[in-house]
Amino acid sequence: MHTAIVLREAGRPEQLNLESINVPEPSPGEVQVRHEAIGVNFHDVYVRSGLYKTLPLPGIPGLEAAGVVTATGAGVEHFREGDRVAYFTSLYGGYASGRVISQEQLIPLPEAISFELAASHLLKGLTSYALAHEVYTVKPGDTVLVHAAAGGVGSLLCQWAAAAGATVIGTVGSAEKAESARRYGCSHIVLYREKDFVPRVQEITDSKGVQVAYDSVGKDTFAGSLACLAPSGHLANFGQSSGPIPPFEISQLFPKSNSVSRLNVFVHFRDIARRRQAAQALFTAFQDGTLQPSPIQRFALSEAAQAHHSLESRDRQHALVLVP
Numbered sequence: 001m002h003t004a005i006v007l008r009e010a011g012r013p014e015q016l017n018l019e020s021i022n023v024p025e026p027s028p029g030e031v032q033v034r035h036e037a038i039g040v041n042f043h044d045v046y047v048r049s050g051l052y053k054t055l056p057l058p059g060i061p062g063l064e065a066a067g068v069v070t071a072t073g074a075g076v077e078h079f080r081e082g083d084r085v086a087y088f089t090s091l092y093g094g095y096a097s098g099r100v101i102s103q104e105q106l107i108p109l110p111e112a113i114s115f116e117l118a119a120s121h122l123l124k125g126l127t128s129y130a131l132a133h134e135v136y137t138v139k140p141g142d143t144v145l146v147h148a149a150a151g152g153v154g155s156l157l158c159q160w161a162a163a164a165g166a167t168v169i170g171t172v173g174s175a176e177k178a179e180s181a182r183r184y185g186c187s188h189i190v191l192y193r194e195k196d197f198v199p200r201v202q203e204i205t206d207s208k209g210v211q212v213a214y215d216s217v218g219k220d221t222f223a224g225s226l227a228c229l230a231p232s233g234h235l236a237n238f239g240q241s242s243g244p245i246p247p248f249e250i251s252q253l254f255p256k257s258n259s260v261s262r263l264n265v266f267v268h269f270r271d272i273a274r275r276r277q278a279a280q281a282l283f284t285a286f287q288d289g290t291l292q293p294s295p296i297q298r299f300a301l302s303e304a305a306q307a308h309h310s311l312e313s314r315d316r317q318h319a320l321v322l323v324p
Ligand SMILES: NC(=O)c1ccc[n+]([C@@H]2O[C@H](COP(=O)([O-])OP(=O)(O)OC[C@H]3O[C@@H](n4cnc5c(N)ncnc54)[C@H](OP(=O)(O)O)[C@@H]3O)[C@@H](O)[C@H]2O)c1
Pocket: 040, 041, 042, 043, 123, 124, 127, 148, 149, 150, 151, 152, 153, 154, 171, 172, 173, 174, 177, 216, 217, 220, 238, 239, 240, 241, 242, 243, 262, 263, 264, 265, 266, 312, 314, 315, 316
């Protein structure tokens, strides 16, 4: 018997309730997977609260998981029963003890990477990979601004950027997070709830500005991030943890010839071969120590509501997983 968290109506975390579900046999090209660990992401909060209306209700939220193949449909050649796999998908369905999914979504999981590490860091890891290596390629000598530097994606971004030889300025919401951000490779840290980060970045860079600002905070930081850019600098927005960014005038980019992007990691890695390649680079970086993962906090699948309360508290420094 399988169970899943079914969201019937958007709202508070208490809307996340465990129900029994039927997991069908896989159709041609599909694989049945038993989940060992399920990732919890900030995106899930937007879906649960109703800010994103991308999950048809009633529906099973959850973008990523890791587990074991339990059956394969006709025509599946590269996966067999017993294989370890992980995935992230914009089609949801992750908050369940098992599911069927297209073979085209699956990433083989090496023995050295635990189910919990994969489930909690695949989406965040590939988001950080795309941002640091492809949306803007961080170079030695760059100065880089990373908001929410102790957060899931932020902490990985800081580490990729520091490993590439950049000077990393991180913003964080508390003194405890400042300590973590330093461990993740930040040379300069700004407590942005106490101090305006814009003058501090100007001071650190001798008024030259940063080559790239990575901004997942959105409403509260977007204008300041633009102000921090060097000539030809890039603002890579990839989230809106503080709220949606109000419309802005494109002519604001003209004085310093700046550019802005808004990553969607699902679209960016729509090609599964590229997705698997980037996942391999991510797993290697965890294995060779280039990246330290965030500490992982476990909740039972039935405790999804508690996990969401924790996710929404800004004190949290752990990546969260649900365990069926
Ligand atoms: N574009 C994509 O494809 C993509 C993919 C994955 C994730 N994302 C986005 O990336 C962001 C980071 O995701 P994550 O899962 O790694 O989360 P996270 O960074 O661990 O958590 C969000 C952090 O944002 C900061 N924050 C600032 N204002 C906030 C507010 N008003 N409420 C809550 N938090 C606030 C907090 O850090 P401080 O206390 O340090 O300020 C908080 O810890 C999210 O916005 C997510 O949606 C985007």
